[in-house]
Amino acid sequence: MIITKAKEKQSVLDTLKDVQSVFLLGCSECASLCGTGSPEALAEMKETLEAAGKKVTGSTVAKTGCQVLGTKVELKPFKEAVDAADAVLVMSCGAGTQAMVEVFKDKKVYPANDTSFLGNMTRFQHFDERCSMCGECIIDMTGGVCPVTTCPKGILNGPCGGTNNGMCEVSPDIECAWAKIYARMERTGELDRLREILPPKDYSKKLSPKVWVIEKKKEEKESK
Amino acid sequence: MKKFREALESGEFAITAECGPPKGTDIEEMLGHAKHLLGKVHGINVTDNQSAVVRIGSLPVCRLLSEMGHDPIFQLTCRDRNRLAIQSDLMGAHILGIKNVLCMTGDHVSAGDHKTAKPVYDFESVQLLQCVASLNSGKDWAGNDMKGATNLYQGAVVTPEANPLEPQMLKFEKKIKAGANFFQTQAIYDMDNFKRFMDRARKHNVKVLAGILLLKNAGMANFLNKFVPGITVPQELIDKLKAAGKEGALNAGMDIAADQVRMIKEQGIADGVHVMAIGLEDKVPDILSRAGIA
Numbered sequence: 001m002i003i004t005k006a007k008e009k010q011s012v013l014d015t016l017k018d019v020q021s022v023f024l025l026g027c028s029e030c031a032s033l034c035g036t037g038s039p040e041a042l043a044e045m046k047e048t049l050e051a052a053g054k055k056v057t058g059s060t061v062a063k064t065g066c067q068v069l070g071t072k073v074e075l076k077p078f079k080e081a082v083d084a085a086d087a088v089l090v091m092s093c094g095a096g097t098q099a100m101v102e103v104f105k106d107k108k109v110y111p112a113n114d115t116s117f118l119g120n121m122t123r124f125q126h127f128d129e130r131c132s133m134c135g136e137c138i139i140d141m142t143g144g145v146c147p148v149t150t151c152p153k154g155i156l157n158g159p160c161g162g163t164n165n166g167m168c169e170v171s172p173d174i175e176c177a178w179a180k181i182y183a184r185m186e187r188t189g190e191l192d193r194l195r196e197i198l199p200p201k202d203y204s205k206k207l208s209p210k211v212w213v214i215e216k217k218k219e220e221k222e223s224k
Numbered sequence: 225m226k227k228f229r230e231a232l233e234s235g236e237f238a239i240t241a242e243c244g245p246p247k248g249t250d251i252e253e254m255l256g257h258a259k260h261l262l263g264k265v266h267g268i269n270v271t272d273n274q275s276a277v278v279r280i281g282s283l284p285v286c287r288l289l290s291e292m293g294h295d296p297i298f299q300l301t302c303r304d305r306n307r308l309a310i311q312s313d314l315m316g317a318h319i320l321g322i323k324n325v326l327c328m329t330g331d332h333v334s335a336g337d338h339k340t341a342k343p344v345y346d347f348e349s350v351q352l353l354q355c356v357a358s359l360n361s362g363k364d365w366a367g368n369d370m371k372g373a374t375n376l377y378q379g380a381v382v383t384p385e386a387n388p389l390e391p392q393m394l395k396f397e398k399k400i401k402a403g404a405n406f407f408q409t410q411a412i413y414d415m416d417n418f419k420r421f422m423d424r425a426r427k428h429n430v431k432v433l434a435g436i437l438l439l440k441n442a443g444m445a446n447f448l449n450k451f452v453p454g455i456t457v458p459q460e461l462i463d464k465l466k467a468a469g470k471e472g473a474l475n476a477g478m479d480i481a482a483d484q485v486r487m488i489k490e491q492g493i494a495d496g497v498h499v500m501a502i503g504l505e506d507k508v509p510d511i512l513s514r515a516g517i518a
Contacts, residue, residue, distance in 0.1 A: 152332050153303075153343065157350040158395025160329050161383040161410055164453035170332050182391040197398050200307065200351045 001030035001120075002093040003127045004113040006041070013052050015110050016087065021055040023078070023085035025100060027065035027092035033121060036113045037061065037091040045091060045112065057085040065096030072103050082107070135205030141193055143184035148201065151177035156198040227295045228267030228324055229377040231496070232406055232431045237489050238496030239517065240267040240297060240408065240433060241508050243289070245280035251288070257505035258289055264509045265294075267324060269408070269498070272299040276336025283313055287320045297379070298322045301330025306346040307355070307365055314359050318374040325376045326408065327352040350398045353378055357403035379406040382432075383454035384421035385414065393424065400428050408498040410454045411437035413461060415487060422493055433496040434488050438504060438511065439477035442466045478507060482514035489517065 007015075016022065024042050031037025039061055046056045058081025062071045075082065082088065087108035090097040094115040101109045119127040132149040138156070139146050148154045152170040159178035162169030166179045185191050231238040241261050246254055261268060268289055272282040286296035298317050305313065317325060329348040333341045347355060355365050362373035380399040386392035396407075407425070412418040412434055425432050437455070439445050442465040445457040461480055468476035485497050499508050 152334070153329055153345045153348065155329060155345070155348045157348060157398050159386070159391045160349075161381065161386065162332070162453050163386055163388070163391070165387050169453050170334050178391050179388055182388065182394070194394055195397070197350055197354070197402060200347050203346070 001033060001118070001127075002095070003116045003119040003129075004031050004034050004036045004093050005116055006036045006091075006113055007111070009048050012045075012048075012089070012110075012112055016049070016054065016089070019054070019086040019108065019110075021057050021085045021087075022049055023057050023082045023088045024059035025065065025075075025088055025090050025092070025096075026059070026061035027096050028061050028063050029065070029092075031065070031092040031096065031113065032061065034127070035125070037065070037096075041091055045089070049089075057081040062092070062096070065090070065092040066099050068099045068102055071096075071099055075103065133206075134201055136202055138198060141196065141198060143181045143188060143190060145177060145181045145184060147177045147181065150175075150180075154201075156200070158194075225263055226266060228297065229295075229405075231266040235495075236266075237517075238267070238431070238433060239265045239512065240269060240496065240498045241265045241505060242269040242271065242498070242500045242502075243285070243505060244271045244274050244502070245282065245285045247277065247279045249280070251280065251285070254285075255288065255292070257503075258292060258294060260506045261508055262293055264512060265499075266496075267297045268294045269297040269299055269326060272301045272328070272330065273304060273336070274331070276303065276331045276333045276338070278336070278338060283317055283320065283322070286317065286322045290321050295324065296322055297324040297326050299326045299328060300352065301328045302345050302347045302349070302352055303330030303333065303343055306344055310347060310352065310355060311359060311364055314356060314374055314376065315370075318376060323375070323377055324379065325356060326379045326381065327356060327404070328381055349380055350395065350402045353380060353399055353402035353404050360403075377405055378403055379408060380404040381410065382407050382425075383410040384412055384418055385410070385456050386454045396425070397428070400430050404430060406431040406433065406495075408433045409435040409494075411435045411448070411500065413455070413457050413484075415484070415493070419493055431495040433498040434484070434494040436481050436484050436497050436499045436511075438481050438499070438501045438507065439465060440504070441470075441473040441477070474504075474507075478511050478514065481511045485511065485515035485517065489515065 024045055026037035026042045035041055042059050049056055058078050060078055062074055065071055087110055088100050089110050089112050090100050091112040097111045117129040118131050119129045122128045129149055134148050147156055159176055163176040166176055168174040168176045185194055243254055243258055270282045270285045273279055282299050286298045289296045327349050333343045356376055356378040359374040362370050364370055382396045383392055442462050445462045448455045449457055465473050465476050488494050488497055501508050
């Protein structure tokens with residue numbers, strides 16, 4: 001899921017300094033799991049804004065905030081509240097916020113969260129980054145552990161000199177990706193795969209902005 | 225005195241030292257240190273924004289040292305350059321008369337003095353070695369023909385006391401496969417451990433220079449043990465430094481380094497030594513003479 005962190009209250013208030021009334025939009029997917037776009041988070045934001053003298057004209061939690069068409073439909077019943085607001089404050093990821101930029105052509109839309117990474121919830125309210133969305137997955141060669149993401153240097157061919165009793169020199173809280181990879185491939189009997197030199201990443205696969213159209217599904221729908 | 229590559233290839237015991245360029249344009253002190261080493265070392269490494277701290281670039285300093293009469297070893301990391309910049313610098317090194325390059329991934333920016341910088345790591349050490357091999361063959365990384373190939377003697381680093389060791393050895397072998405001709409090791413103090421490493425290294429056609437890091441006092445030794453992965457200073461050496469007292473510690477450290485150099489040379493444990501004095505390069509000739517060299 002996309003991991004988001006709520007901006008500091010003061011930072012949000014600074015963003016809204018010229019705005020008197022606000023419509024709040026959350027998201028029931030990742031941002032709810034991160035507690036940054038859930039109904040509770042929206043209620044807390046409402047309290048904060050009202051305490052600062054702002055008017056909250058309405059609020060809702062979109063099912064999937066980054067799904068532009070669906071969210072547009074979901075917001076129809078809230079037209080009046082949105083119209084009455086000077087700005088929409090979006091409590092989801094950067095994609096969800098920009099979905100609203102697309103929906104509300106002439107309205108101010110502001111982010112309430114910082115979007116951090118694609119991660120796994122490994123423990124309750126504990127998120128770990130596992131994938132960098134590099135566009136060409138190589139973890140078949142590295143025991144299912146991604147060195148692009150979990151090694152701070154993204155080294156593809158073995159540990160650097162900073163490997164330290166299974167931990168990383170960059171931080172004592174980070175496990176050395178290569179110590180993990182080696183140990184796992186030893187257990188799975190795949191060490192031979194590790195002897196192959198992996199080439200540098202093809203960064204053209206990561207060139208932004210990316211567009212992806214699933215032609216087959218599109219054609220199926222259009223032929224109906 | 226033979227050039228670095230010539231010394232290694234002829235089987236002579238090779239000696240290298242290291243110079244760290246300063247932050248700022250006043251380079252006189254560093255050049256002064258380098259002058260002390262003329263005629264004493266076969267090669268001299270020039271560090272590349274060592275510890276991710278901004279300093280003068282390695283390449284121009286290599287050129288200055290070359291003009292002085294040294295055979296510089298251009299340290300090149302992947303932290304600050306993408307593959308385009310790396311290749312330009314390698315070709316640039318060639319036309320400036322630099323003959324040797326040490327290929328490293330590079331300390332992470334989080335270790336340095338510009339912690340908010342974007343770390344590059346488009347390549348890492350193994351791929352950098354492959355890239356040098358490619359430029360030496362007259363093709364750039366993308367396979368395009370070059371007008372004139374480089375002719376760089378390429379080396380890499382290895383940490384014989386890494387823990388765990390096996391992944392490190394795997395990478396060591398990859399570096400050899402990628403074209404490394406020589407290795408300069410991380411500082412070693414435990415000679416038995418180093419001999420075990422060398423037994424494995426000797427199976428490959430590659431030259432190894434043992435890393436000798438001058439211990440200035442017991443505090444430094446403790447710091448290395450605590451904070452620098454892959455370096456272990458045995459308690460026995462720390463006790464020696466302590467016993468020497470504040471005044472005598474550096475002298476004791478020089479004796480320790482000299483003993484290591486002598487043992488490695490006399491017993492033929494490695495093909496040479498890389499002496500790191502970190503700002504005390506003027507002590508290197510003394511260490512070498514205590515070791516019975518020159």
